[in-house]
Amino acid sequence: MVSLGYPEERFEDVLEERRCNSDLLFSARRFAPPTYKHRCPRSPAALRRAVLDSPRLQQAIREMAGEDGDTEALRQEAQSILREMGHNQGMTVVRTFAFMLSRIFKALFRHVRVNEEGVQRVQKVVQECPIVLLPSHRSYIDFLLMSFLCYSYDLPLPVIAAGMDFQGMRLVGEMLQASGAFYMRRSFSNNPFYWAVFSEYVQAIVRNGDAPLEFFLEGTRSRSNKSLSPKLGLLSIVMEPLLRAQVFDALLVPVSISYERILEENLYARELVGVPKPKESTSGLLKAHRILQNDYGSVFVYFHPPMSLKSFISGRLDITPFSMTPRHMALRLSDTLRVLVHHLAHSVVLRQQHGMVVTPWSLLTTLLLQAPSDHLFPTSCNSEGGVHLPDLLHDVRCLRTVITKIGAMQDWPDAQSHEAVVLSTLAMNSSLVTLTKEGRVLLNVDKVDRPKCRDDILNRACTVLTCAAYRNHILHLFVRPAFVAMAQRHAGSVEDGPTFSHFCFLVQLFSEEFIFEPGSERKDYEEGLSLLQRCSSLLYPLDSQHHPSTITTNFSVFLGQIFQPFCCSYQMVCNYLLTLEHGSMQKESQLLASLQEFALQQLLEGRSTELEILAINVYKNAVASLSRLGALRRERRKDGVWFLTTSQLHHVADAVASLKPPSQLPAKL
Template identity: 45%
Template sequence: MIRGEENNTCCSCMGHGATGMNMICLLFRYLCLIISDGFFDILEERRRSSDLSHAFRTFNPQPFCGATPISAAALNRMVLESQYLSYIIQEIMVECDESREALLEEASALLDEMSQNLQLGFIRLLGFALSKVFKSVFSSIHVNEDGLTRLQQAIQEYPVILMPNHRSYVDFLVLSYIMFTYDLSIPVIAAGIPLMGMKLIGEIFRRSGAFFIRRAIGSDKLYWAVLSEYVRTIVRTGYAPLEFYVEGLRSRTLKSLTPKLGMMHMVLEPFFKGEVFDISLVPISISYERVLEESLLAHELLGVPKPKETTGALLKARTVLKEDYGCMHVCFGNPVSVRDLVKGNINRRQYNLVPRDLPMKPSKETQEFVSGLAHMIIRLQERNVVLSAWNLMAVVLLQNLLGIDLDLLTHKTLWLRRLALRFGAHLRWPSKDVYYQVIVVIYTVVQAVLHLHG
């Protein structure tokens, strides 16, 4: 008899719409390009060879062909010296009766707080540490290599925006690790400002490409101007691939959230204004058998306040390194061309009426397009999620909270497997030895959640 230890919360599926027939047709076109590539376990090589050699090997990624290499400090200077920021500061001077020098100093302080300082040495350090951690907690990390080949080509042609789903704090770490492993340009990553406050860890993240954003900007006009110009400058110059979570927050239920549109508007504006020829959006689906924060998420769903992110809390949580969190799949979707999607949806001539350096409120047409595009990206993320045996078993167990016979659990899970395959789901589960797979999951992956009796 199998019995669940505690109740789980489940939320209903969320529908996502898109505006305009062209958007809908393009959505179906991209859905037809569902990833069917084989997956490769990147930890297999790490278990056979030296982690130190891997971290300190020659790293020579191919950059965006239109990019001129610049330092993080030079990027910041471009932001502070931009006509856009100068215009906003002039407006604030009139509205608030503050001096230009004081506002420039404040803008510089905001940029120092926010900006990344990507350095290869810290990427190597993180690569070495993550090799050790990932081998300890995951049985495998599977990546679709054909997706990475397409990503490499996209990075060389146009500015690239990486758009993963957000289920765990591990998400951005594993993506940077994969990019480093495959000699791809390391992305700069939009991260929540609480991570910056973690002693030592926050600085490691900053020097590994993270830039930190306040959760509540509100009506702070100067902060919004500095952030938006910083993001646009990264895209405009092709400084590095830019990574952000379109959902905004980490999903507590592991289901998709309604997208946040602020960052979407920022990354797309250089294209709308004709500053770049095209932008490639890359939906990324990260699938876990178990997330490292599962206990934390369960407590948050029960109403327990989220603990503050601190280095001390991270050290206390090191016991998670002793558990087996099963397999992870990272699926890089087909790059989505913004230029293709805009055709027939937005008249970009409206942006010619205002100088590029001046702010322009997006039209209703643009807002609807950006919203539809954000929902489309989430749909593409969902379509390439990989389900494990435990994912299907959990569905059955949620209908039998008092317990279920092992043979019946196996029978129902197998039926659910056939149903999922019929509807086109991607499954990580061998066709044979179904009963054996159920036992393996119970004894290796979910011991903390299930108990076997009799």
């Protein structure tokens, strides 16, 4: 594996030893990891009792009960919440999981590669401070993989914040709790008592350093394979013991997990076009055994250097007022503290992105999706469709050069030729792509000369969205130079003033799609401009007679084409909103359904060929962004969230409409 952008770090294949030795002996081996030096050992039951008897929870019970209320009933409710929520970590189930996961991962993956230096850094500090593990979240198996790695490397097993979905799985839910999972409800901001119990439980773990705490900052799995905007609730809870001077420091460890193939790739695509997510169940898990017969390539796990929470806060916030607050009183999240948590969360997600590994399939999907969509699908009358393999090989070489210049980590077998790697990658993803006898790469769908019904469109969209997920995996590398290029094209010049102004508009508009550190627009602009200049110099023109599925020599045009699906989706959302009467209101669920129906009609009538406009997650992001820009007004009511169009809609829609495609004349990288 080529490691770029970081000091050279050796990636070890954890499965190599597992393939040579007994899984039974692995699960039964002595496990004595280092622990936090100030930790007072206690059982999960003792932890729950400590939470129940804590001054903060006792105060919450008194406040909820009032003068004449029944405190005993509330205490019973707190006990019930803790039983529902709390982990019961025990070594018997942990060892069972170690045995099972070793066998499962060997069946699923060719390699699970981990940066050893990152693990060693965690091993060195785990005794000094409470540890918080913050992995990226692209798959259900993320937390299982993290626990498996901690067991493999003799790190303390984490306790993991998991969604309530898993609790309803008979036997599996209990096993996950016994391996360290504690369950949290999806939304409890309107339930102050549950919030008090949950936050005290989490903080009790941090204060005592019972075990490393693990949670997903993005809140849920990313169906699009892009980083999601971070949720701030759990991170603010974790910060409180430090603000109250109850711990000397706490260390945050961002972890980047990159999958060559995602287990849920088909499920995600169907969810993105509106097919409801199947409910988690034990029977569903047993039926999923078929995935063990598939090849999911490699997984790459990068442990970043620990971030000191104390150092991050120092100079940004005076913690004295917080440390003087009585321990039984809950801290209120002030505007200053909210901004600080917001900055910290985005800083962690940006680190996660920086540790993502670029795979061959990510490069291939990025290039394939540059071709016109009607060129990627087989038809009975078009034998010249698809992307010609020699053109694809050329573009892969050029794109690899660009990725190297950017400084990203790449997984590319140096001992193999580009053609061998590309052919192997296409074979591994044969459920999505086909290489014809004529040497052309096509997407796998039934032959239809022109989609004429809803099902034809949705089937094609699922295939495109599955491929787009792997392209999305590397979009963070290009978003800054792309926005600079788009801003220059909009301004009609490279002058700093108008270009920077439009760059800031793009950052605002797409702030739900892509992660930017708040208040760092100038830094991001300069970084994007530098990358645009450096990478543009790498590209050179070739014969213009090449097949039109190849991409342009102009790097800025190439960047514009990568992000065109997002521009088209936001334009479609604005076009639909403009059909509504001024001041009209729609409930969020109704609005999203109407947007997808509008998009389907555009595709069926031939007014658009961009299948990615069917992705519901982009509608949600666009609506949130338009609300922030003042084009919509968001109102929360008893029956849900409603959106109201405003007088600003036309102004914002005009700005979005100006995001035109960079070129209709494809050439080559």
